[in-house]
Amino acid sequence: MGEEAAVMVPKVEEISFNGTLNGTLDSLRQRLSKIPFYSMKIDGDQLILARVESRNINKKPYLFYMIKLGKDSASVVYSIPPDTSERLRRAFVIKDLVSVLAIAAESYTVSETKFYEYVDSVIDDLLKGLSDSYSVLFNKYDALLSEYRELKRLNLELSASNRNLTLQASQLTDQNKVYGEELKTLQKYSDQALMAMASDWIEVHNSTIDIDEFAKTYGIGAPRVEQILDKMVSEGYLELKE
Numbered sequence: 001m002g003e004e005a006a007v008m009v010p011k012v013e014e015i016s017f018n019g020t021l022n023g024t025l026d027s028l029r030q031r032l033s034k035i036p037f038y039s040m041k042i043d044g045d046q047l048i049l050a051r052v053e054s055r056n057i058n059k060k061p062y063l064f065y066m067i068k069l070g071k072d073s074a075s076v077v078y079s080i081p082p083d084t085s086e087r088l089r090r091a092f093v094i095k096d097l098v099s100v101l102a103i104a105a106e107s108y109t110v111s112e113t114k115f116y117e118y119v120d121s122v123i124d125d126l127l128k129g130l131s132d133s134y135s136v137l138f139n140k141y142d143a144l145l146s147e148y149r150e151l152k153r154l155n156l157e158l159s160a161s162n163r164n165l166t167l168q169a170s171q172l173t174d175q176n177k178v179y180g181e182e183l184k185t186l187q188k189y190s191d192q193a194l195m196a197m198a199s200d201w202i203e204v205h206n207s208t209i210d211i212d213e214f215a216k217t218y219g220i221g222a223p224r225v226e227q228i229l230d231k232m233v234s235e236g237y238l239e240l241k242e
Contacts, residue, residue: 008082010062013090015118016075018111028069028107032100038067046070049100065093067100074110087126094122095141098148105155112152119145188220194228195237202238 021028025047029040038049046068053063065078076097080089098119101110123141189197197218202209209229215222232238 008056008062010079010081011086012077012079014075014077016073017114017118019069019072019074020109021069021071021107022109023107025069025071028104031107032104034103035100051096065096067097069104069108074108087122090122091126091141094119095144098144102148102151105151106158189218191228191231194220194224195232198225198228198232199237207241 025042025045029042029047032038032040032047032049035049038051040047040049042048047070049067049069051065052061053065056062061079063079063081063084065076068075068077076093078089078093080086101108198209198214201214211222211225211229215225229238233240
């Protein structure tokens with residue numbers, strides 16, 4: 001009777017950070033859907049991105065990692081096979097995490113202090129364990145980290161710009177309300193009605209009219225009163241005194 005093949009069990013590690021969700025999990029999932037090689041699902045109050053890179057003989061995940069983005073925390077769970085360099089595996093996972101956080105920057109952020117401390121520790125550990133032949137890998141990682149920081153900076157600038165646009169939109173809305181009220185006032189009386197009202201006023205006030213007082217009395221704009229008086233003069237209903 002043959003012996004069953006031994007199944008190697010990978011080591012599993014997890015790292016977590018404080019996180020902040022800006023918006024909803026649905027909107028975050030939609031933003032991250034641009035990444036084709038992750039499977040995603042919302043589980044309770046967190047979005048889980050999973051990538052299974054290989055399976056064991058029993059078809060169970062062997063080489064894998066999961067990124068969990070919750071409303072107030074983010075974590076990464078990943079496997080390290082016995083025949084794999086732990087240093088390289090951590091660097092690979094953190095590289096992909098940086099890419100995910102860069103795409104999600106407008107919808108999700110993590111505590112920069114702990115995140116950068118962890119990135120620093122991963123790089124430091126990698127530098128201690130690898131030879132100069134891996135300098136190309138370091139350069140690529142450094143480029144990704146610089147790109148992430150640049151995206152963070154751009155995100156802050158865009159957020160500030162968005163706040164300014166929101167304020168301007170609010171001001172324009174208030175201004176439109178004022179114009180709307182003025183338009184309602186202008187449309188309150190027909191030309192004929194206003195001409196009759198102005199004639200009555202002039203007759204009662206010894207052939208004179210105070211435009212501001214008339215406008216205030218009837219709740220209409222002074223420009224509208226002036227328009228009607230000009231029309232009455234042009235049509236011969238009124239004569240201007242020298």
